[in-house]
Amino acid sequence: MFSIDPTLELIGRGLDACTLRQAVYSANIANVDTPGYQPLEVSFESELQNAARLTSGAPWPEQTEFLRTIEPAVVPSSTDTVHLDQQLALMAKNAIHYQQLLGAFERSMSLLRLAALEGREG
Amino acid sequence: MGLLNILDISSAGLDVQRSRLEVATANLANAQTTSSSAATAYQPLSVVVHSVVPDPTGQASADSLPRPVVESVEAMNVTPRRMFEPGHPDADAQGFVTYPGVDPVATMLDLISISRSYEANLKAFDITRSLLQRTIDIGGQR
Numbered sequence: 152m153f154s155i156d157p158t159l160e161l162i163g164r165g166l167d168a169c170t171l172r173q174a175v176y177s178a179n180i181a182n183v184d185t186p187g188y189q190p191l192e193v194s195f196e197s198e199l200q201n202a203a204r205l206t207s208g209a210p211w212p213e214q215t216e217f218l219r220t221i222e223p224a225v226v227p228s229s230t231d232t233v234h235l236d237q238q239l240a241l242m243a244k245n246a247i248h249y250q251q252l253l254g255a256f257e258r259s260m261s262l263l264r265l266a267a268l269e270g271r272e273g
Numbered sequence: 274m275g276l277l278n279i280l281d282i283s284s285a286g287l288d289v290q291r292s293r294l295e296v297a298t299a300n301l302a303n304a305q306t307t308s309s310s311a312a313t314a315y316q317p318l319s320v321v322v323h324s325v326v327p328d329p330t331g332q333a334s335a336d337s338l339p340r341p342v343v344e345s346v347e348a349m350n351v352t353p354r355r356m357f358e359p360g361h362p363d364a365d366a367q368g369f370v371t372y373p374g375v376d377p378v379a380t381m382l383d384l385i386s387i388s389r390s391y392e393a394n395l396k397a398f399d400i401t402r403s404l405l406q407r408t409i410d411i412g413g414q415r
Contacts, residue, residue, distance in 0.1 A: 173404065174279045174335035177397045181286025182341045183390050184293070185324045191338065225333045235393040246400050253407055 156263070157215040162256045168195040168223040169249040175225060176242040183233045190233050195223035276405045278335035283401065285340040286394035290387050292343045293320050297383045304375040307363040315373040316348035351376075 172193040182188040202221050206214045300317045308314040324339035331337050351374035359368030 170276055170279070171333055171335075173276065173401055174282060174338055177279050177282040177286075177335075177401065178338040178340065180390075180393045180397050181282050181289070182324050182339055183286075183393070184289065184386075185322050185339075185341050188324055188339065223333065225338065235389060239393060239396055242397060242400055246404055249404050250407060253411065257411060 156259065157211070159256065159259050160215065161218065162252050162259065164218075164221075164223075165252045166249065166256070168193060169245055169252060171195075171223050171225065172245045173242065173249070176238050176245065179228075179233050179238050180235060180242075183235060188233070190228035190230060191225050192228045193223050194226050195221070198224075275335070276401055276408065279401045280398060280405075282335060282338060282340055283394050283398040285342065287391060287398070289320075289322050289341045289343055290391040290394060292346070293322075293383070293387045294391070296320050296346060297380050297387060300373075300375045301377065301380050301384075303373060304377060304380075306373060307361065308371045309363045309365050311353050311371055314353040314371045315375075317351055317373055317375045318346050319349045321345045321347055349374075 172195075175191045175193050179190045198221050199218065202218055203214070206217045209217075296318045303315040303317075306315045321344040322341050323344045325342050326337060326339050328334075328336040353374045354372040355369040356372060357368055358364055358370045361370045363370050365371075
């Protein structure tokens with residue numbers, strides 16, 4: 152997605168995972184009255200952490216190369232029934248996470264902007 | 274992968290709940306209709322909902338997730354109530370009037386559950402919409 156800065160790329164991937172998670176929670180809520188529906192969830196952060204642990208000694212470019220291979224995945228949830236309150240709470244949490252990532256994205260961009268303008272305001 | 278498609282999931286959920294609401298209110302509204310035989314009595318209806326995946330082969334995205342759709346609206350197989358009202362114009366030879374077998378209590382409970390599910394879908398729609406708005410605002414004046 153971004154090749155300028157690995158941080159921006161990681162933020163982008165985090166946003167992708169949040170978007171998918173938002174979709175999954177929406178689907179769980181929408182299908183609450185469908186008989187036999189298996190609730191879903193997204194696995195991403197835990198795999199990202201595992202990957203980060205595995206590559207902790209490696210140099211940064213190799214680490215980002217490896218982290219790039221981790222994709223957010225939709226997996227069946229451990230529970231069989233959809234609880235609306237729980238799903239909405241998870242969704243609210245996910246929305247906060249998404250906005251945090253957006254904030255981080257904006258700050259990273261403003262750093263790049265500062266560098267591009269050689270530190271001058273403008 | 275986009276936020277816009279997520280709104281479609283919530284819309285599908287709202288659609289299904291609206292159909293359930295229509296059917297539940299139709300059942301309640303017709304609960305007191307009279308007829309002279311079980312064959313002509315109003316048959317309480319119920320909604321058959323299934324999940325459909327719009328794009329099962331694609332990578333994980335909003336389109337690869339199941340969406341609820343109303344498969345059909347079908348008559349429930351419930352026996353009608355028969356009330357002894359000999360003077361009624363719809364009374365049969367034995368003096369019984371046939372009322373549809375609508376269960377008002379179960380239908381009211383259905384209405385409450387529909388209302389909660391509708392609210393939850395609406396809330397989900399709202400959260401997705403505000404995330405979309407925040408994303409559009411990237412690079413704008415702060």
